[in-house]
Amino acid sequence: MHLTENEGIENNNFAVTGGLGFVGSALCLELMRRGARQVRAFDVRPTSPWSHQLTSRGVHCIRGDLTRKSDVEKALRGVDCVFHLASFGMSGKEMIRFGRVDEVNINGTCHVLEACIEFGIKRLVYVSTYNVVFGGKQIVNGNESLPYFPTDDHVDSYGRSKSIAEQLVLKYNGRPLNFYPGRMRVLRKNNGKRLYTCAIRPAAIYGPGEERHMPRIVSYAKLGLMPFRIGDANVKTDWVYVDNLVLALILASMGLLDDIPNSGGHPVAAGQPYFISDGSPINSFEFLQPLLKSLNYDMPKASLSVPHALILGKIFGAIYTLLYPWLNRWWLPQPFILPAEVYKVGVTHYFSFLKAKEELGYVPMVTPREGMAATIAYWQEKKRKSLDGPTIYIWLFAVIGMSTLFCAAYLPDIGPVPLFRAISLFFLRSMRMIRTVFLLASAAHIGESIYAWHLAKRVDPANARGWFWQTLALGIFSLRFLLKRAGK
Numbered sequence: 001m002h003l004t005e006n007e008g009i010e011n012n013n014f015a016v017t018g019g020l021g022f023v024g025s026a027l028c029l030e031l032m033r034r035g036a037r038q039v040r041a042f043d044v045r046p047t048s049p050w051s052h053q054l055t056s057r058g059v060h061c062i063r064g065d066l067t068r069k070s071d072v073e074k075a076l077r078g079v080d081c082v083f084h085l086a087s088f089g090m091s092g093k094e095m096i097r098f099g100r101v102d103e104v105n106i107n108g109t110c111h112v113l114e115a116c117i118e119f120g121i122k123r124l125v126y127v128s129t130y131n132v133v134f135g136g137k138q139i140v141n142g143n144e145s146l147p148y149f150p151t152d153d154h155v156d157s158y159g160r161s162k163s164i165a166e167q168l169v170l171k172y173n174g175r176p177l178n179f180y181p182g183r184m185r186v187l188r189k190n191n192g193k194r195l196y197t198c199a200i201r202p203a204a205i206y207g208p209g210e211e212r213h214m215p216r217i218v219s220y221a222k223l224g225l226m227p228f229r230i231g232d233a234n235v236k237t238d239w240v241y242v243d244n245l246v247l248a249l250i251l252a253s254m255g256l257l258d259d260i261p262n263s264g265g266h267p268v269a270a271g272q273p274y275f276i277s278d279g280s281p282i283n284s285f286e287f288l289q290p291l292l293k294s295l296n297y298d299m300p301k302a303s304l305s306v307p308h309a310l311i312l313g314k315i316f317g318a319i320y321t322l323l324y325p326w327l328n329r330w331w332l333p334q335p336f337i338l339p340a341e342v343y344k345v346g347v348t349h350y351f352s353f354l355k356a357k358e359e360l361g362y363v364p365m366v367t368p369r370e371g372m373a374a375t376i377a378y379w380q381e382k383k384r385k386s387l388d389g390p391t392i393y394i395w396l397f398a399v400i401g402m403s404t405l406f407c408a409a410y411l412p413d414i415g416p417v418p419l420f421r422a423i424s425l426f427f428l429r430s431m432r433m434i435r436t437v438f439l440l441a442s443a444a445h446i447g448e449s450i451y452a453w454h455l456a457k458r459v460d461p462a463n464a465r466g467w468f469w470q471t472l473a474l475g476i477f478s479l480r481f482l483l484k485r486a487g488k
Contacts, residue, residue: 008123008257009250010035013079017042017066017112018086019059022211023127025050026246027083028059034250042066042075043086049209066108069115076115081123081253084112084169089158090129091212091341092334093327096320098157105161106168113172116195120177123256125249126169128199128273130238130351131159136343142351144273156340166199166273173197173271196256198269201351202245203238203277204284204344207371208378210242216334217288218379221297224391225336228302229285230309231346237284238277238350241371244364248276251360274356280368281350287372294376295383306346313339387466388481390474398474402445405438445475452479459486 014031018024019041025048031039040060054061064071066086076082086108088094089101109126116124133142135149148167154160177193204213220226255269289299304312316335326332356362366374389395408424409431411417424434449472456467460482471478 006034008081008254011037012081013038013040014081014083015040015042015076015079016083016085017075017108018084019043020045020048020051020054020061021085022050022207022209023205023242023245024083024085025054026207026242027085027249028054029057030246030250032057032059038079040075040079042072049211066111067103069111072108072111073115073118076112076121077119079119079121081125081256082112082116082121083125083127083249083253084109085127087127087158087162089156089161092216092338093320093332095156095158095338095340096317096324096335097327101157102161105158105165109165109168113168113195116172117175117178120193122177122193122196122258123253124169124172124195124197125252125256126166126197126199127249128166128169128201129159129162130201130203130275130349131156131340132163132166132201132273134343134349135159136347138347139349139351142275142349144275144355155343156338159340169197169199170271170273194258196258196267196270198252198256198271199273200245200248200252201273201275202248203240203275203351205242205245206239206375207242208374210375214291214375214379218292218295218297220336221292221295221299222389222391223395224298224393226298226300228300228304230304230337230342231306232303233283233286235283235346235348236281236350237344237348238281239287239368240277241364241366241368243366243371244278245276247365248274248356248360248362251356251362255360268359272355272359274360274362275351275353276356276362277351277353278364278366278368278371279353282368284345287368290372291376291379295379306342309337309342309346310339313337313342384485385460385462387460387463387470388485389470390477390481394474394477398477402438402441405434405441409435409438441475445472448472448475448479452482455482455486 009031014036016024016028016039019028020043024041024043028039028041038060040062041054042062042064044063044065046063051061062075064075066072086104088104089097112124115121133146133149135154139146148163149159151160151163154163173196175195177195206214252269252274256267258267285299292299317338320327320335323332353362404420405424407417408421428434428437449468452471453464453468456464460467467478467482
């Protein structure tokens with residue numbers, strides 16, 4: 001396409017479902033920068049880390065649920081183009097909430113499609129996923145000619161529901177538009193105008209502020225819960241930097257314009273899917289290494305084969321399925337890994353963006369090196385402002401150690417106390433020594449926590465209370481992290 005930078009954007013109205021999310025907010029801001037008349041960010045959340053920035057730039061934030069047709073109609077009425085980004089169940093606990101996944105990803109998409117037809121919206125760009133064609137079998141430099149992965153063979157409800165939704169979106173391409181002129185409830189054909197749709201299939205998304213993959217990976221690395229790699233070292237997958245994905249989405253919206261000279265009235269992107277990535281397939285653990293190394297977190301050295309990782313994933317899947325009623329509770333941690341996530345990191349699957357380049361003019365504007373540098377800078381600053389601490393193994397050693405000493409020193413012989421007392425006596429030889437060691441250790445923890453609180457008020461006041469409680473529990477194991485920060 002040979003279009004101006006803001007073709008189809010200036011003086012147009014846009015709606016972005018999932019507009020308060022990481023990609024959605026970046027897209028909203030870019031649309032405003034390019035001269036859109038109005039941008040609506042439609043999201044089920046009332047706020048997000050980007051809310052203030054969006055409202056300050058003139059984006060209209062609309063709260064609503066994609067599964068309620070009335071909410072969708074309220075958000076989409078009067079817009080010229082819809083970017084449908086909202087989805088549910090991409091990773092973690094959400095993947096187990098099967099009913100909600102289908103409700104949002106399939107029913108919600110139907111509501112968007114129906115609203116587009118009803119309100120005469122001519123362009124719909126749908127954000128899909130690699131998983132519509134990938135389900136655990138190796139794909140090397142794949143393209144859009146690949147068939148959809150069989151619906152019944154998907155190992156997760158997210159991939160299956162996104163596949164169904166994408167096929168619905170593309171089948172709606174070319175549908176005649178209806179509209180209600182003014183407030184009249186008389187249905188009319190809109191002079192031969194049609195709805196044009198396309199699907200963007202992004203790779204794994206990264207960048208400063210990404211809220212799904214990176215926080216979970218970094219938290220695992222911080223706690224020492226990344227004990228092994230999954231799959232062979234030569235396994236490769238795609239990643240895409242957020243700015244590159246936003247560029248692809250905007251180009252796709254331009255590719256749906258039906259008034260481009262020499263197009264014959266048929267938009268180039270109409271009814272088409274496009275794979276989007278940085279174009280540099282790489283092993284996921286190798287990709288993450290610069291980030292984790294910059295944060296002083298250890299990379300896993302051992303390796304776990306895909307079949308063995310799948311067994312582990314199925315165990316976690318079964319456990320979290322039993323915990324279904326509590327999946328949306330804050331206190332239930334994310335599962336370590338699930339079968340679909342094993343395939344994502346353990347089986348080679350990467351795709352060419354040649355079709356997007358030839359038809360949309362897409363070329364990544366940010367290189368993987370630049371994208372990772374920006375991501376590293378973000379996480380280093382985030383770590384500087386947050387409470388740092390030791391791995392889960394130190395937590396277990398300190399908490400279990402102090403608890404064992406307390407039980408051995410002061411509790412009667414009930415339950416496991418005799419065992420704790422026998423272990424303590426083996427090392428400390430007498431009850432008097434056990435009580436002395438416990439009291440000295442407790443006094444040290446209290447003194448260290450008070451010192452940590454005073455020191456943190458000077459070097460990290462926002463987390464002073466957190467440093468106090470963490471040091472009270474862990475003693476010197478926590479204090480050394482604060483001393484290191486104070487020395488910088």
